Amino acid sequence: MAANPKFLSYVDDHQAxxxxxxxxxxxxxxxxxxxxxxxxxxxxxDFLMEQLADLGVTAEKRKxxxxxxxxxxxxxxxxxxxxxxxxxxxxxxxxYGHYDVQPALKEDGWLYPPFELTPDPNGSGKLxxxxxxxxxxxxxxxxxxxxxxxxxGIELPVNLKMCFEGMEENxxxxxxxxxxxxxxxFFAGADCMCISDxxxxxxxxxxxxxxLRGINYYExxxxxxxxxxxxxxxxxxxxxxxxxxxxxxxxLVTPAGEILIPGIKxxxxxxxxxxxxxxxxxxxxxxxxxxxxxxxxxxxxxxxKTLMGRMRNPSLSLHGIEGAxxxxxxxxxxxxxxxxxxxxxxxxxxxxxSVTDYVVKFxxxxxxxxxxxxxxxxxxxxxxxxxxxxxxxYSYRAAHKAxxxxxxxxxxxxxxxxxxxxxxxxxxxxxxxxxxLPVGRxxxxxxxxxxxxxxxxxxxxxKLLGAYMYxxxxxxx
Amino acid sequence: MAANPKFLSYVDDHQAxxxxxxxxxxxxxxxxxxxxxxxxxxxxxDFLMEQLADLGVTAEKRKxxxxxxxxxxxxxxxxxxxxxxxxxxxxxxxxYGHYDVQPALKEDGWLYPPFELTPDPNGSGKLxxxxxxxxxxxxxxxxxxxxxxxxxGIELPVNLKMCFEGMEENxxxxxxxxxxxxxxxFFAGADCMCISDxxxxxxxxxxxxxxLRGINYYExxxxxxxxxxxxxxxxxxxxxxxxxxxxxxxxLVTPAGEILIPGIKxxxxxxxxxxxxxxxxxxxxxxxxxxxxxxxxxxxxxxxKTLMGRMRNPSLSLHGIEGAxxxxxxxxxxxxxxxxxxxxxxxxxxxxxSVTDYVVKFxxxxxxxxxxxxxxxxxxxxxxxxxxxxxxxYSYRAAHKAxxxxxxxxxxxxxxxxxxxxxxxxxxxxxxxxxxLPVGRxxxxxxxxxxxxxxxxxxxxxKLLGAYMYxxxxxxx
Numbered sequence: 018m019a020a021n022p023k024f025l026s027y028v029d030d031h032q033a034x035x036x037x038x039x040x041x042x043x044x045x046x047x048x049x050x051x052x053x054x055x056x057x058x059x060x061x062x063d064f065l066m067e068q069l070a071d072l073g074v075t076a077e078k079r080k081x082x083x084x085x086x087x088x089x090x091x092x093x094x095x096x097x098x099x100x101x102x103x104x105x106x107x108x109x110x111x112x113y114g115h116y117d118v119q120p121a122l123k124e125d126g127w128l129y130p131p132f133e134l135t136p137d138p139n140g141s142g143k144l145x146x147x148x149x150x151x152x153x154x155x156x157x158x159x160x161x162x163x164x165x166x167x168x169x170g171i172e173l174p175v176n177l178k179m180c181f182e183g184m185e186e187n188x189x190x191x192x193x194x195x196x197x198x199x200x201x202x203f204f205a206g207a208d209c210m211c212i213s214d215x216x217x218x219x220x221x222x223x224x225x226x227x228x229l230r231g232i233n234y235y236e237x238x239x240x241x242x243x244x245x246x247x248x249x250x251x252x253x254x255x256x257x258x259x260x261x262x263x264x265x266x267x268x269l270v271t272p273a274g275e276i277l278i279p280g281i282k283x284x285x286x287x288x289x290x291x292x293x294x295x296x297x298x299x300x301x302x303x304x305x306x307x308x309x310x311x312x313x314x315x316x317x318x319x320x321x322k323t324l325m326g327r328m329r330n331p332s333l334s335l336h337g338i339e340g341a342x343x344x345x346x347x348x349x350x351x352x353x354x355x356x357x358x359x360x361x362x363x364x365x366x367x368x369x370x371s372v373t374d375y376v377v378k379f380x381x382x383x384x385x386x387x388x389x390x391x392x393x394x395x396x397x398x399x400x401x402x403x404x405x406x407x408x409x410x411y412s413y414r415a416a417h418k419a420x421x422x423x424x425x426x427x428x429x430x431x432x433x434x435x436x437x438x439x440x441x442x443x444x445x446x447x448x449x450x451x452x453x454l455p456v457g458r459x460x461x462x463x464x465x466x467x468x469x470x471x472x473x474x475x476x477x478x479x480k481l482l483g484a485y486m487y488x489x490x491x492x493x494x
Numbered sequence: 495m496a497a498n499p500k501f502l503s504y505v506d507d508h509q510a511x512x513x514x515x516x517x518x519x520x521x522x523x524x525x526x527x528x529x530x531x532x533x534x535x536x537x538x539x540d541f542l543m544e545q546l547a548d549l550g551v552t553a554e555k556r557k558x559x560x561x562x563x564x565x566x567x568x569x570x571x572x573x574x575x576x577x578x579x580x581x582x583x584x585x586x587x588x589x590y591g592h593y594d595v596q597p598a599l600k601e602d603g604w605l606y607p608p609f610e611l612t613p614d615p616n617g618s619g620k621l622x623x624x625x626x627x628x629x630x631x632x633x634x635x636x637x638x639x640x641x642x643x644x645x646x647g648i649e650l651p652v653n654l655k656m657c658f659e660g661m662e663e664n665x666x667x668x669x670x671x672x673x674x675x676x677x678x679x680f681f682a683g684a685d686c687m688c689i690s691d692x693x694x695x696x697x698x699x700x701x702x703x704x705x706l707r708g709i710n711y712y713e714x715x716x717x718x719x720x721x722x723x724x725x726x727x728x729x730x731x732x733x734x735x736x737x738x739x740x741x742x743x744x745x746l747v748t749p750a751g752e753i754l755i756p757g758i759k760x761x762x763x764x765x766x767x768x769x770x771x772x773x774x775x776x777x778x779x780x781x782x783x784x785x786x787x788x789x790x791x792x793x794x795x796x797x798x799k800t801l802m803g804r805m806r807n808p809s810l811s812l813h814g815i816e817g818a819x820x821x822x823x824x825x826x827x828x829x830x831x832x833x834x835x836x837x838x839x840x841x842x843x844x845x846x847x848s849v850t851d852y853v854v855k856f857x858x859x860x861x862x863x864x865x866x867x868x869x870x871x872x873x874x875x876x877x878x879x880x881x882x883x884x885x886x887x888y889s890y891r892a893a894h895k896a897x898x899x900x901x902x903x904x905x906x907x908x909x910x911x912x913x914x915x916x917x918x919x920x921x922x923x924x925x926x927x928x929x930x931l932p933v934g935r936x937x938x939x940x941x942x943x944x945x946x947x948x949x950x951x952x953x954x955x956x957k958l959l960g961a962y963m964y965x966x967x968x969x970x971x
Contacts, residue, residue, distance in 0.1 A: 230726060232726065232826065234824045234826070241787075241789065241791040242787040242788050242789060242791055243787070243788025243789055244787070244788055246787060247911075247912060248809070248811040248813070248837060248839070249707060249709070249839060249910070249911045249912025249913060250804065250910075250911045250912055251783075251786075251787060251804070251911070252751075252804075252809035252810070252811045252837075252839050252911060253751050253793075253803035253804055253807055253808070253809030253839065253911070254751075254783060254792055254793060254794075254800050254803040254804050254809075255783075255787055255791045255792055255793060256749060256750075256751075256791045256792075256793060257749075257751075257811060257812070259811070259812040259813070259814070260747055260748075260749050260751075260811075260812055261749050263740055263743045263744050263812055264744050264748075264749060266740045266744070267740045267741050267743070267744030267745075268744075270737055271737075271741075272733060272734075272737050272738050272741060272864040272865065272866045273733075273865065274729075274730055274731075274733075274734075274737075306728075306731060306732075309728075310718075310719040310720070310721070310723060310728060310732055311719050311720025311721055311830075312718065312719060312720055313867060314718040314719055314732045314733045314867045314868055315731055315732055315733075315867070316730075316731060316732060316733060317731075323731050326730035326731040327727065327728070327729075327730055327731050330730055331730070332725070332729035332730030332731075333729070334725040334729045334734055334736070334737075334826070334828050335734065335736040335737055335740055335818075336725070336736070336818065336819045336824075336825055336826060336827065336828075336829075337736070337815065337818030337819030337820050337825070337829070338814065338815055338818065338820060339819075339820055339821065339822060341812075341813065341814030341815065341820070342813045342814030342816075342835060343814050343815060343816055343818070343820035344816065345816060347711045347813075347835065347837075347875055347876065348813055348814070348835075349709065349711070349811070349813065349837055350813065351811050351813075352813075352814070353788075358819060358824065358825075360725060360729075360824075360826055362725070362726060362729050362730065387749040388749065388750065389749045390790060390791045390792070391791055398824055399824065433726070433727075434724075434726045434727045434728070434729065434730070435724060435726025435727055436726060
């Protein structure tokens with residue numbers, strides 16, 4: 018079912034109002050994770066509550082506990098849950114967004130004050146401001162949809178449940194517990210879920226995102242002497258922890274990115290024809306990645322291999338060493354204890370546990386071969402499982418049609434190389450198909466200076482979210 | 495010729511005076527390299543000048559230029575040169591010492607105020623204080639010798655030239671130029687040289703030190719992307735500089751300390767029978783090094799191999815990486831540019847240049863094998879040549895006899911694994927045999943908190959320096 022044409026016209030006619038709504042949201046500096054912004058986060062929750070009430074949503078602020086912020090125990094930002102519509106004949110869509118933002122200071126290199134939504138004076142349509150795209154733009158997009166329907170007197174085609182949090186930029190503390198505790202209460206009856214908190218791969222092609230890599234982070238600790246040693250006095254006489262560590266780290270991955278830990282490659286789920294077709298259809302050129310990293314340092318010159326390297330294969334990155342000399346200049350000490358740090362991005366069939374078992378055994382075996390008298394410890398510091406959704410689920414089919422109708426383009430089917438932990442919490446605890454439906458473009462700079470959303474993405478994004486509801490209502494399981 | 499017995503008795507009878515002299519020297523906080531202590535360094539130079547004048551030495555303070563200290567251009571501490579005796583029938587001995595000290599603050603963990611010479615209240619004979627052993631103890635030792643002879647009315651058996659600097663702990667800036675400029679003036683006519691600015695290998699055995707390792711310090715820089723990258727987004731798609739760097743660093747040295755760079759091992763001078771005998775005679779047990787490093791992490795369990803590993807073989811230590819993550823915790827970034835740092839200790843026949851040629855070629859060749867699109871740079875940041883003296887020179891034979899007469903022990907013949915750059919400046923510019931004749935013990939903690947000298951070492955050290963003069967006068971070339 019195509020979106021109601023009156024809705025689409027209403028959006029076109031109220032662009033200025035919608036930008037005004039986003040402008041108000043951006044002006045509230047709801048930086049989570051910083052004690053001096055606690056009141057602003059609260060103010061943003063209140064603004065959202067007012068808006069929801071005005072638009073006919075039954076909403077409530079829910080306390081989810083406290084946390085320590087700069088040494089002070091304070092309330093976590095409230096979770097806002099809301100519902101509009103309760104027709105058993107309609108599908109029930111759960112949406113998620115967050116109303117907190119990353120920190121931003123003008124002096125970090127912003128062109129304009131970060132908490133004033135500022136249109137590009139050159140007329141490009143870019144709207145600069147912290148939170149413009151992450152994630153106030155998409156959240157306001159949903160409010161825009163509700164406003165249009167209310168003012169037009171049109172019933173929504175689905176029941177909507179919504180969950181907005183204020184801690185996403187600071188670890189989503191306790192959100193998992195909240196979802197768990199409300200699984201059979203507020204969240205009961207949801208048929209599928211939509212999250213708009215990621216971005217297009219490029220600046221031109223809308224996409225649906227159906228997977229996220231997980232991550233295992235490891236430390237290898239090698240220690241020996243009980244104090245740092247002078248390399249003039251002790252170099253050549255003792256087993257140096259750095260030498261052992263560098264040797265171990267060099268055995269994990271090749272310069273071409275191949276993971277050398279036995280067992281891991283074998284775990285990777287085989288590529289299906291459908292999957293390969295989706296990768297081959299993605300709008301992507303090698304120059305896109307060359308421009309993103311600032312040069313041609315790609316392992317492959319093939320777009321599909323590069324996209325799979327990013328989205329569906331595991332990767333291993335060596336991040337650094339704690340305890341060794343790391344400043345400019347020269348220091349000749351032999352550090353007595355060093356910790357090498359690396360992470361492995363996880364993909365379907367690689368679990369936190371299976372990968373950790375292989376990593377620990379391999380590093381221990383390789384260390385034994387060194388014949389060193391130093392001591393080894395290797396351990397996982399944190400892990401996050403990978404996630405993949407069925408991209409042929411009716412929710413994706415609905416989003417596919419909505420994208421075609423709003424953008425006149427077939428969406429790319431993408432996965433994110435990084436992780437969005439709340440996705441897994443919702444998907445795993447509630448057992449729902451989750452659709453990641455981005456609104457912003459790949460160059461929005463979500464966590465950077467000069468974060469922006471393009472007016473066209475904000476306005477067409479509003480239409481997209483609305484159109485998706487209509488297609489969802491009409492698509493059968 | 496044994497030392498004049500009156501001199502030896504005088505020393506025994508004036509221990510309290512001598513400790514008083516050291517106490518006065520330690521009380522002047524002559525920390526070089528710190529703007530707020532400039533006046534103290536100057537005061538220490540003046541104290542030394544007064545003492546020398548009192549003892550009949552013709553001395554002068556010489557300016558050697560300026561340097562920048564905490565952003566301010568100030569005079570370098572003066573070099574003090576002095577002479578006593580000018581008899582063409584006698585040998586002329588050049589001695590060197592330094593009157594500046596390392597920084598020290600009580601709150602760093604000192605048991606007593608660092609600039610008050612404090613005898614151990616438990617009666618061990620330890621005298622705690624900054625500079626007590628490095629290098630005010632030995633310098634006051636020479637003054638004690640002069641005082642004894644003056645007060646006893648005994649002529650010195652040799653002509654003495656002395657050179658005391660106030661910048662040793664801060665790089666000996668311009669001392670090389672000063673030596674060069676005075677080579678044919680003040681320093682003309684010196685027959686040999688003695689420096690007391692290092693330590694016994696253990697706490698029981700006097701030693702003569704006849705060699706120092708040099709050092710070449712290198713950086714390997716690998717760079718690729720023009721900005722740091724998110725490992726979720728780019729892991730698996732680009733050549734990561736850390737992976738390349740760790741691979742290169744792992745190829746330099748084995749965990750058993752073997753340098754893998756072709757050509758270097760082959761350069762090492764072969765061990766002579768005399769050399770081996772000197773190593774075998776050194777008083778050293780494996781438990782000495784185990785206690786010094788806090789555990790059994792030695793590569794070999796053999797004392798001679800361990801001593802040669804420290805003193806006469808090159809070693810390669812990996813010190814750290816600049817540009818990678820180095821703090822506690824987890825960070826998942828792919829650094830865009832990293833610098834690996836390592837040093838190679840040099841021994842006779844390994845020159846700065848020959849080793850650097852091998853290192854640069856090897857690292858470049860190994861990098862080429864990686865097939866990486868990143869960029870490599872490998873270069874020497876600083877180098878210091880190794881040094882070795884003829885331990886059978888008459889100056890060493892004299893010190894050998896003096897040690898036997900004062901300590902009743904045959905001295906160990908040792909080399910230092912680290913470097914003492916002034917030694918090379920004097921040896922190379924003046925072309926003199928240099929004897930390193932330590933006064934303090936291996937556990938004095940020269941640059942550490944609670945630096946000390948044992949009263950016995952200070953008093954017998956005074957006798958040793960005097961006795962060495964007598965033996966020197968009597969020993970023929």
